[in-house]
Amino acid sequence: DAGITQSPRHKVTETGTPVTLRCHQTENHRYMYWYRQDPGHGLRLIHYSYGVKDTDKGEVSDGYSVSRSKTEDFLLTLESATSSQTSVYFCAISDLGGESETQYFGPGTRLLVL
């Protein structure tokens, strides 16, 4: 299994509060991704990073920001959580190059916004 951890694994918060989710990898992979999983939608890309301090928006980036100050850590922040951000959040990593386009996923963070 790829060395990917996510924290916290579960969180309950209230509307309007800031929330930060952490993804940590031990594989030294260059690319990191944040997805959200919702019933009827599959997984949708929120933001991704192609190196330290290099990030870009995905399909559903509104209301989210990210930071990557170290290769191993990729943080996802909800500046002011809303009920529509209740979801399961997955981090993924990839090393690209050759056949290595495979993305490896973390265990997920289940977030409930009340």
Add this chain to the structure above:
Amino acid sequence: GDSVTQMEGPVTLSEEAFLTINCTYTATGYPSLFWYVQYPGEGLQLLLKATKADDKGSNKGFEATYRKETTSFHLEKGSVQVSDSAVYFCALSPGEGGGADGLTFGKGTHLIIQP
């Protein structure tokens, strides 16, 4: 933009039945195609992949062939087991290094295998 379409289910089969989960895609260029599996309460695990037309990916008795002429990547297994019960996701990457932009997923197919 790129898209992936797959049956959502739930698909319910008896143990030892033959499985097919259809997946079709829309993409420009030459995408790579993937099947991921998600067991209850867990993250996604790569099941198999194919990176060019006519390639066959296989793993744990599952197979899928990259058909460019029909833009399909159907998942098959000859004899399913109760332990195969999970949600299966078809996904594509733009390929040729374009995978940095992330994968495009289908909505997932919930498979239930009854003893």
